[in-house]
Amino acid sequence: MLAIVSMATFAIFFLVPRLAGATAEGMASRYVGRTATEETAKLAAERLGFNDPLIVQYGRYVKGIVAGAEYDYGAGVEQCPAPCLGYSFITRQPVFPDLMNRLPVTLSLAIGAALIWVLLGVGIGVLSALRRGTVFDRFAMIVALAGVSLPIFFTGLISLQLFAYGNPFNWAAQGGYYVTIEDSPARWAYGLLLPWITLAFLFAATYARLTRAGMLETMNEDYIRTARAKGLVERKVIVKHGLRGALTPIITIFGLDFGLLIGGAVLTETAYSLNGLGKYAIDAITNQDLPKVMGVTLLAALFVILANLIVDLLYAVVDPRVRLT
Amino acid sequence: MTAPLDVPESASHAAPEAVAAGAGRTAIQGRSLGQIAWMRLKRDKIAMTGAGIIVFLVLVAICAPIIVKLFGHPPLEFHREMIDQETQIPKDRFGGIGWDFLFGVEPVWGRDIFSRIVYGARISLLIAFLATLLSVGIGTVLGVTAGYFGGWVDTVISRAMDVFLAFPLLVFAIALAGVVPDQAFGLSGDTLRVSLLIFIIGFFNWPYIGRIIRGQTLSLREREFVDAARSLGARGPYIIVRELLPNLMAPVLIYATLLIPTNILFEAALSFLGVGVRPPTPTWGGMLADAARIYTVPHFAIFPGLAIFITVLAFNLFGDGLRDALDPRGNR
């Protein structure tokens, strides 16, 4: 899977420009500054290995991840330990530390938002299902539907306007404000509050809808009837049996959503100018800095895979029918 | 899921048999299934509101030139007389909103926001519809193929779907939309960008629908009516076209309707990030991107934002209603 993702990235960056008629030197010339002579571009193409066949370049990249690589920084050669995701074509900084630098931002964003949306979404979903047909249910579901229909780059803009830039409130941090949790947990939360809420709103809506549907379905199942017949307290029936059944599809989706989000909340980070992995990806793409793009897409794919794995494990906990042996 | 709270319990219980049996019998039953669904849908006021808005939006998109002629100014026309030359924002406190400019004017050039929204609907809907068609096409073909033939075909296609689902799609779409040159495949300008976006959005979204179709096919494949057809000597293609596809129409229709709003958001996101249709052609996402730069002028952001919101909401409402009507088992 990772192999396919990385190959696809490679292909986009090399095949498409090739098809458009770019030469190795032409492609190298964008990484050597504007004042460079043809001579310099040639040297750069050589250094970056653009003259080799695509498969060789790809092989070299994979080798770097597995076994590390050597990097010539001019005055000497440096060992880049595995997993070596290469060096930026432009800033010449190793990519891996960069990614580790950006990860906490995205992770903070994703975890905080996920916490809110799961609690809120599942809570509202359950209530809605139990009070099916009431005004609360209708209202909640319409709000939820509205939530899924709002693009985050719009809610981001509006929320900043309303709550950060003083029209009319000045309660939240302005765009781009980020303090690490080690520095100050309070300021960390203050900076991320708006992104958390808007992001959570978007997802909570989906989860509320899913939970409600799932609950309605499971509450009709035979085993619920059995549980009730056993004389269990209704609350216990709902939580232990109803919710459990309804949670299975939610966990699946949550795994995918969360994995994708850690891989880069592109739009949220753009809307709030947070320097996380998503913005890193966008900047890398804009600069056509292949090693960076490769690094971030690989990391993102890795997170999705990991998340799916965890989801499978969670199934066992939630759904008694699944037992991992 | 929102909706048919007024549908009696009994109706929904009647339905599964209708679905299971419908296609196996004659065409008359098939039609009646449609009729049942239509009846349910008609009773679902929220879904019908959504449908009404969709029809309205489509009409707006089609008649954009006429509407703009009647109520606005050409979308690319400058009205710098409306703009303060020092600050470059509209002179008027409310952004120039009035009879002349229904939604006010843009900062700097003073272009009519109303007209740009109306024209933006064209791009947005066109791309969303066609991209959905593409996704549904690829998804259905591959989903049915995987589900019906099973074995290694299924393995390959399912793997492919897994890979696609794990992809950081947006990043990929941006990368792809960013590197394609200005003239390619014999196309150029807006035509190229629109086709490119349709391709990218449609292509990246097929696995979702593919998965659903595959699942449905898997269960349909084992049904009696398919066995019957097979025992009568029918071959794969015949069974797929004559027996399976008609039964897959309902899920295809539902997910197509629900995919459209996703695609509208996708297109808006790409335009917002600057890799959509090129300026000065108006797009909703592009207008929002412009507005983000001058956040001090609120009306500039609100109208395109609302346009996206209302459109997406309308499709979601209608799609939900449609699901409830066609697939009452869910009866959520």
Added chain:
Amino acid sequence: MRRKPALAVSAVTVALALGLSACGGTSTTPQSSGEPGQPAAQDKADAALTGVFNPSTKKGGTIKLANSGDWDSLDPADTYYGYSWNFIRLYGRALTMFPGKPGAEGAKPVPDLAKELGKPSEDFKTWTYTLRDGLKYEDGTPITAKDVAYGVARSYDRETFPNGPTYLNELLNWPKDYKGPYKSKGADFSSAIETPDDKTVVFHLKQPFSGFDYLTQMSVTMPVPEAKDTGTKYQEHVISSGPYKFEKNEIGKGFTLVRNDQWDPATDPNRPALPDRYEVSTNVNADDIDNRLISGDLHVAVEGTGVQPAALSKILPDPALKARTDNPTLQRLWYTSINPTVKPLDNKDCRIAIQYAADKTGYVAAYGGTTGGEIATSLLPPGIPGYQKIDLYPSPEGKGDLNKAKEHLAKCGQPNGFETNISYRAERDKEKKTAEALKESLARVGINVTLKPYPLKDYFSLYAGKPSFVVKEKLGLAINGWGSDWPDGYGFLQQMTDSRVIRESGGSSNLSVRIPEVDKMFDQALQEADTAKREQLYAAIDKRVMEESVILPGIVAKSLLIRGKGLTNVMVNDGQQMYDYVAMGVQ
């Protein structure tokens, strides 16, 4: 060849006066500079343009700066941003420098590491500099002539240091096949730079160059100790020769500078070195920077390119905020190349039609209105010595003269207009707006323009700067901009109008000017000893290019800078065209 956002070098008092009047009649009377003993200065718009705002000699404090992007590099061999050349003087000393003095004084090279300015040979082909005594690096080791030579030699390796200026690469008499000290280890480069002893640096040029002191003020002549050189990683810890050194440096996030106790003020008459610390954060959202500047949380927006449109609409209507701004006119021209290699623009009348059809008030609007620039009618900005007012295609208020435009269209055989394309850098909103404005105004005479955005990174190397691409894609118009690397006509005009800088492989910022007479005039100027005559030649070049109508001048750039709260000794001088970071202090 500075194409990057920030750079611009000089503007003289004429320009400043123009800037003031264009700025909407704020009641600004020129402040006399440097009145000592005033505790807190009154906020006044443009106070730092005409003199020093809030002068002070008080030491101490921390200046907080933020950058919405990141440095191209902190390495003196590898940086080309104007703000970087401004800032680098805090941690590095070159042979000469622009001193932190107000006005035109701030644009005249003075000796820095060198005892005095360079001593040229008679033919201006050999330049000799002698170092001061007592110069030391941050680690206490002495700075020698060899280190200066080594610094220049490593900057020759443009494959390792792609960003820096290449003037010395082209001008010095480098050995054949020399590739810099990494690739040609131990090779002798004394044909280019000689160091007869520890205090003397001698440069050997291939051709006469009278303004060599302007080149040695660039950061490439800052000394680099060979033993501590780590190639591309050197930027992670530059060994300081100036009054401040790096305390911590996280590339991509920011860095801190603290006092360098090995720096001896007795060897350095040009740096007051007022604050104790500089805290710099990079990759900060630009709107956020503006808001923090306004609130007082931040002192300086390092890039010095002026506030964002959002802040503009907040500041201008507010007299208290406006009083904290400076609106300098820069030596930067935003223009549009008219490519004679694309039909029908091979016809001069078609090109002239564009001059008349364009509405330049749209150009001004694209750059943020009257505080963003003023209409230009020729290439040289008013600040450059030798500037003459040239307006060959006049029109009322710069809005264009449609009758004249149609006349010329008829003459070129396209009475109903024609179709062409206009390229711009996709990431630059202002260029996008310029393209939209030109499309709108040219349509008035039937010239239909299609917008073609290209990625900023490759704009010159692969797209608009590549002659074959221009022809293939029919890029009749290309949005462009230029700020000179040093304040004279040669520095400003040569890279944008000398046809010999155009390379078939792409990368030149001269896209459209191929006039043999102009090339000849440049050669003449290089050999002309008399300054006044040289300046006449520059004006003549300007006029000649305008006659051919291969460049549509747009605006001379202006920027709206906001002074952070509590800053002292604030000045926008002609050397930096933004706040001078060497002079600045904090209360």
